[in-house]
Amino acid sequence: MRIGIVGLGLIGGSLGLDLRAKGHYVVGVSRRAETYERAIAKGAVDWGSTDPAVLSALDLVFLCPPIGSILSVALEIVPHLSHDTVLTDVGSVKESIVPALEKLWPRYVGGHPMAGTAAAGIEAAQSQLFANAPYVLTPTLHTDGEAIDCVAQVINDLGAKLLYTTPADHDRAVAWISHLPVMVSAALLLANAQEVNEPIRTLSQRLASSGFRDTSRVGGGNPELGRMMAEYNRAALRHCIIHYRATLDHLLQQIEQEDWTGLEANLAVAQAYRQQIYP
């Protein structure tokens, strides 16, 4: 297939590496010439341009800019697409994107690869990033069946675990497992940073080992991405934080009341639930 990638960051670049490895011809479009030049040098695209006109006569185009730019980038590129080009995006929220994009382009399918690393940018791109990771497609009643098949075939070929759901259900599920963890983890860092007893704060930093490192990882990620998750998935994230806070309050109450049997029972439920998710 002839495939376009618009936005050559971690996700766009990693897609390019795998798609080229599968024999597809990949054209990259970036805002700056330097970016597509680095993508060519890295082997992530066959060639590139800053001009969206190069996207004409392609079979499939992946939109990979930051969430906040997806709609504006889509508006820029659709005038250049051939009538039968399939369009998909990789945005981590769907309800605020899918309805607008499907009005803009009849052969559009919303998508979201559940993969990433702490790093960003074309230099962080890596092959096999999507292998065995969930990849969600969010077709609606309006979505073209052939377009779904086209995207699904390419994604299956990358070794990702393909899932289908609605934009609304996608957003509510990722609020739980992606957006809430960012806020929970960031609050851990911020609360520790705000400990006014300086010797205790300094000592805690020196003692921090694997538990704190893992629990604080996503909270120490890209602030702009965290802000956009919240901005574009506000209602679902709010629901999760409110339920989370009630759960934490319940643990605090058990600690204050010295209900150690009850606390241990709750921690056993948490352990069992995690073992169910990661057997």
Added chain:
Amino acid sequence: MRIGIVGLGLIGGSLGLDLRAKGHYVVGVSRRAETYERAIAKGAVDWGSTDPAVLSALDLVFLCPPIGSILSVALEIVPHLSHDTVLTDVGSVKESIVPALEKLWPRYVGGHPMAGTAAAGIEAAQSQLFANAPYVLTPTLHTDGEAIDCVAQVINDLGAKLLYTTPADHDRAVAWISHLPVMVSAALLLANAQEVNEPIRTLSQRLASSGFRDTSRVGGGNPELGRMMAEYNRAALRHCIIHYRATLDHLLQQIEQEDWTGLEANLAVAQAYRQQIYP
């Protein structure tokens, strides 16, 4: 040196492996014969027994039972120790242990290696578990100077990063970086487990990727250990949870008020703080 280890679990067994590798002669004492037999087979001790009388004529003894049993195990073994044997423990809380143990044995030094894995028991024991990890000693005004030097020398030899602090400061610092993360992480699992919308809950489990896995890791650990952290470090943990909750409430407020600039600024502070801890 001739070194005793009482309690042959993950920590006791891992200490034995490294101490033997450094040429020390290691005697293990466990509640059940099966445990010290497995420790001998694994190479974690030179020989073992269920009888604390074998601890006589040793230079140094590590107490490695679960936190809740440290005092009762210490009471059992001290009648068997030689007059100049140095005693130390590896309990993850210190203020509720150190004053009692230093009354019980004049050559006692409190300690806490900041190392561990998700697994428990002698089979999980591994060499080099303490290399480059912080190892805290909590001597007091009453602690024998030679006893401190003895424990410090052995621990330095394991490649651990040795730190000294008071029992109270230790407990307040580990509440931040070890005990609070357990509660924050467990609440994440419990809140998701309690989502009443079953399709959303199931979808979130299927979409859970590295972010949720890392953030939920310590919350899905041993419930008995989590309960004991809370039970033996109640006041410090309560302080941390209350401050944590206020911080999370502030993030929620920014989300509700759509203060995206403020939220991004907070997330940037979290990112910078984490980079300071893990440069």
